[in-house]
Amino acid sequence: MTYLQFLAIFLAPPLLVTALLARYARRSPAADPRLWRTGLSVLALLWVAAWIWTTPWDSWIIHRGVWTYPEGRVLATLFRIPLEEYVFMAAQTLTVGLWTLCRISVTPATTRGSGNSRRPRALWGGAWLLAAAVGTVLALQHPSGTYLGSMLLWFGPLLTVQNLVGADVLRDCRRVRLSSLLPVVGYLWVADRIAIGLDIWRISTTRTYGPTMLGLPLEEAAFFLLTSLLVTNGLVLAAHPRIQQRIHLAPAARDLRVQVAP
Template identity: 55%
Template sequence: MTYLQFLAIFLLPPLIGVLAVTRYTLRQPDRPRRPYDVGLRILALLLLVAWVWTTPWDSWIIRVGVWTYPEGGVVATLARVPLEEYLFMAGQTCLAGLWTLWQTSRVDALEPAVSNGTLRRIAGAVAWSVAAMVGAFVAVTNSHGLYLGSMLMWFGPLLAVQCAVGADLLRMRRAVRLRTLVPVVAYLWVADRIAIAAGTWHISADYTSGISILGLPLEEALFFAVTSLLIVNSLVLATHPALPARLRTFVPKKIVRQ
């Protein structure tokens, strides 16, 4: 199975599904406005961020040999990354993003007041920062930890920033996040497992822990969980009604007065 065939079989159908749900929801006269009015703009930005942030890391792990694809299995490459991989980045972002917005639009607007949550925000930011540093150390010192370590090093700082901004807001909407993450990540795990078995791509045993879940390498499972979590967190934060006031606390008072 080529990478393009994989996209057509496993990514295109759920994308059509979430697009249909989005179109139906947007046509409802009584739909909540904020999740989509704000969220769709943020989702467009996330598409760009996914390409800009992920491509250097993706290119590097391909160069090292962490994951490879068979000759003739992709249409073309850009910076070593298959063009299909760029489509997959965009597809995963839209799939997780649109599903998040639909789940968020069903949340009761009359939520409990947001507590300060400073300690939770600090703890979350520190935890992911430490994970990124540990990941960097593991990637440098242990070849079998290269995939996992570099992943934590590359994506951990983004999760740390999200926690610093709104770990308490994310906890408040943990039910929405779970309802979004569980089906999306589980589906991507199944699709990835089938792709590996079909030879669409290969994960090197030299740079992974050797731990697998029903044949799916642990690192692959964590990759889809972490990247989907970044998408979901971004949109949950962006559409939360408490975020504008929260962001104003990060802006110096002199700038606000001007």
């Protein structure tokens, strides 16, 4: 099986299903038009960002031999990356994003805070920043840590920013986040395991630590979890009234400081 055939069989159907579900949810009488306008606009930005941000990292790890593609499995490459990989990035982002919007649309949000919002924001932001720093050491100092370390280094700062902005909201929305992530990420894990079994792509045993989950390298599982988490977090934050209030209040507070400045 080629990479293109894999996309047609395993990525196109869930994308089509989530697109139809999103269309139905958006046209529902109970749908919030503002939620869908905001959500789809943010999803479009995330779609573009997935290409821009992931491409340099993907090219680097392919160059380092973390991922390899047997001859005849891909159509062509751009920046060392198979063209099909770009389609995979887009399909994953859209599938996760549309399903997340469906889950958000049926889950009422609350603007009520829970305790001191600055503490979880600082705690989780600092934790992801530390993970990125640890990833730097793993990627540069340990060959077997190339995949995991570079992943933490590359995506950790984005998760840091998300948590600094709204870790309190992400905590309070953990149920909708879990229901958004688990079905899609679980499916991607199964599809990835099948692709590895069919030798569509290969994962280096010297650039990974070795443990697997039913044959799926744990680094691969972490990759799909982290990248999907970025999409879900971004949409939850963008659609939540508390974050919208926080963003709107920030310019007002700056203007007030200017007015009262000596």
